[in-house]
Amino acid sequence: MTASSPHEPDHGEPPVPRQQQFTPSASTPSTPDAVTPRNRSLDEQPEHEREPVNDEHSPLLPPADYDAFGARSGGRSDGHDDDSQTTKSLWYLTILTIGIGGLQIAWSVELSNGSPYLLSLGLSKSLMALVWIAGPLTGTLVQPYVGMLSDSCRLSWGKRKPFMLGGAAATIIGLLFLAWTKEIVSGMLSLFGADPESHGVKITIIVTAVIGVYLLDFAINTVQAALRAFIVDCGPAHQQEAANSMASRMTGIGNIIGYIAGYVNLTTPLWFLGNTQFKILCAIASISLGSTVILSASVIKERDPRLDGPPRKKQSIFLFFFTLFKSIKRLPPQIKRVCQVQFFGWVGFFPLLFYTSSYIGEIYVQPFLEKNPHMTPEEIDKLYEQATRMGSFALLINSIVSLLVNVFLPFFVAPTYDSHPVGDSSESGTKKSFLDHLRIPGFTLRRAWFGSLILFAIVMVCTVFVRSVNAATALIGVAGITWAITLWAPFAIISAEISRRDALARARRPRRSNRDAPPPLAPATGHTSPMEMTEAPKEEEVDQAGVIMGIHNMSVSAPQIIANIGSSLIFKIWQKPRGTPGDHSIAIVLALGGLFALVSAFFVLRIKDDVSVPPETLADEEHGDADQDDDDDESPDGDFSGSTKPGYSAVPTGEADAPRLVRNPSFGGLEVASGSDR
Numbered sequence: 001m002t003a004s005s006p007h008e009p010d011h012g013e014p015p016v017p018r019q020q021q022f023t024p025s026a027s028t029p030s031t032p033d034a035v036t037p038r039n040r041s042l043d044e045q046p047e048h049e050r051e052p053v054n055d056e057h058s059p060l061l062p063p064a065d066y067d068a069f070g071a072r073s074g075g076r077s078d079g080h081d082d083d084s085q086t087t088k089s090l091w092y093l094t095i096l097t098i099g100i101g102g103l104q105i106a107w108s109v110e111l112s113n114g115s116p117y118l119l120s121l122g123l124s125k126s127l128m129a130l131v132w133i134a135g136p137l138t139g140t141l142v143q144p145y146v147g148m149l150s151d152s153c154r155l156s157w158g159k160r161k162p163f164m165l166g167g168a169a170a171t172i173i174g175l176l177f178l179a180w181t182k183e184i185v186s187g188m189l190s191l192f193g194a195d196p197e198s199h200g201v202k203i204t205i206i207v208t209a210v211i212g213v214y215l216l217d218f219a220i221n222t223v224q225a226a227l228r229a230f231i232v233d234c235g236p237a238h239q240q241e242a243a244n245s246m247a248s249r250m251t252g253i254g255n256i257i258g259y260i261a262g263y264v265n266l267t268t269p270l271w272f273l274g275n276t277q278f279k280i281l282c283a284i285a286s287i288s289l290g291s292t293v294i295l296s297a298s299v300i301k302e303r304d305p306r307l308d309g310p311p312r313k314k315q316s317i318f319l320f321f322f323t324l325f326k327s328i329k330r331l332p333p334q335i336k337r338v339c340q341v342q343f344f345g346w347v348g349f350f351p352l353l354f355y356t357s358s359y360i361g362e363i364y365v366q367p368f369l370e371k372n373p374h375m376t377p378e379e380i381d382k383l384y385e386q387a388t389r390m391g392s393f394a395l396l397i398n399s400i401v402s403l404l405v406n407v408f409l410p411f412f413v414a415p416t417y418d419s420h421p422v423g424d425s426s427e428s429g430t431k432k433s434f435l436d437h438l439r440i441p442g443f444t445l446r447r448a449w450f451g452s453l454i455l456f457a458i459v460m461v462c463t464v465f466v467r468s469v470n471a472a473t474a475l476i477g478v479a480g481i482t483w484a485i486t487l488w489a490p491f492a493i494i495s496a497e498i499s500r501r502d503a504l505a506r507a508r509r510p511r512r513s514n515r516d517a518p519p520p521l522a523p524a525t526g527h528t529s530p531m532e533m534t535e536a537p538k539e540e541e542v543d544q545a546g547v548i549m550g551i552h553n554m555s556v557s558a559p560q561i562i563a564n565i566g567s568s569l570i571f572k573i574w575q576k577p578r579g580t581p582g583d584h585s586i587a588i589v590l591a592l593g594g595l596f597a598l599v600s601a602f603f604v605l606r607i608k609d610d611v612s613v614p615p616e617t618l619a620d621e622e623h624g625d626a627d628q629d630d631d632d633d634e635s636p637d638g639d640f641s642g643s644t645k646p647g648y649s650a651v652p653t654g655e656a657d658a659p660r661l662v663r664n665p666s667f668g669g670l671e672v673a674s675g676s677d678r
């Protein structure tokens, strides 16, 4: 594969950008068997008093049956069918996340083969940076915007599916348009008598292809935003760690498929898909993306968003920045910390993704250049071609390591953000499977993430000292461990948090539906449910999965812009002309990236393993007061009775019908169970 890099320093062959992987987890047991009294009270409510939301079936309801995937499924026995919080099977999680794999093939085709393709059209290397900034730029702007739009979507078939399907269609059009730009543009211009070989037509082709890359990135980011929120919405809160580990496996598989497809000469066996390697790759990516997204969208059922009532506000592009700023400000603390980790971490990952191939190449060419400092341009080209192959091999090793880590690591990590649905007294809830025995006590996802960032920092600093291709390849391989965890941990932690909050908000909603009713009072027992907070946060103040995942993606993409600019400056200072020995500028960029990863590891320490936030704290957080109590906002034993926060009664209820928050003793998760489960 003549892979090349988006942000290639001018001297080497274009580095091969790459991405990676993912992984899984054991599915957790099912929820309680009793129908919660809360639902009884809903059913007893007079029809005229019910808001649409009352029709919403609590995600907190217990399972009654097994679902189509063989998992225990819940839902109400009264005909309502929301089983969103019932434990799902591995098969369900696979279909839920498979679109991520299809999307990754599109990413890897674009990033690995886009540079050589654009160069072949005649784009100069100096303009390449302008092209590759498209990914981080669209990632920063498009994902939060699409997130907001989808949060407000009220189509009966779901909030996310319209964007998944629309974005996938746009991506397919974008891929095919990019691959056939030359034919399309010259064919159209020739209708007006233009000579396809003329300078004007060539320039038009290049400009069109560059615009095509921007549109493609726009479309890809639309699908990515929708798919990520889809996982949060359709995976139960207690299985977000598992769902996101599966998504990271999908990323790894998609990456390797895209990677291998780039290596193999496809023009003979797959001639019917196009007459060039790039056209065939784009066709493969289109088929993969289209089929996986359609499969996911047709099998997985989204909650009908109309049950959430009307959208809070009409979204407009003008209000976008204003709303975004507000949403960033009120980000829940746990999510804010993950974004901080990502922000610093991605300054370090950017060079790994984009400069690895050049780095290996830089080392490979050194002895040859030292031995023969006066090579002809042809000899230099040949040398750098071999160097690029070495770089690609290192990336392949990195991808394989990542995939292996994504597949196997989850078996050893003790779940913290996945929780065992509380109240499940069934056998399935207590029996340990063989895989459960593999878990290393205390080896949590957060700790794995922390360790991996430290490892990454060490590895990146070592790149400056390493002088052999084998040693450098080993370092890049080890960095695959960090990359694998990066594709899992932040998504798992954020998704679990959003999903948990969403479940709580929905649990609370029916209680607030009767707006004329007086504020909830403590019942005769003198106790009020933790859910019955007298100052529950306003609906408008609670952000949904779309915008939060979009903001998280900003913390991934924006630092890439910074890293891009920063590394360009470093290259300006330290880079030597191509073919000159002693150029270690890329290693310097990698090492500096490692230092940023070190900073990000510090922020991991601030993330909490125990997510059993008492409801009054949750309410504080939603009011934006959360930062003040960063370190003491959790009740370690899950006892919510000791609230001293003003304005909230958070005393355990004596009422049988009050939903309550329960911390799972083994996993530290949070569930809502009926009072009778206590």
Ligand SMILES: OC[C@H]1O[C@H](O[C@H]2O[C@H](CO)[C@@H](O)[C@H](O)[C@H]2O)[C@H](O)[C@@H](O)[C@@H]1O
Pocket: 019, 020, 104, 107, 108, 134, 135, 136, 137, 138, 139, 140, 143, 217, 221, 224, 251, 487, 553, 556, 557, 560
């Ligand atoms: O998080 C995994 C993904 O990371 C990269 O995507 C991120 O960077 C892109 C720009 O380079 C940006 O457009 C996107 O919004 C970000 O999520 C990587 O390119 C993906 O392959 C990978 O799945």
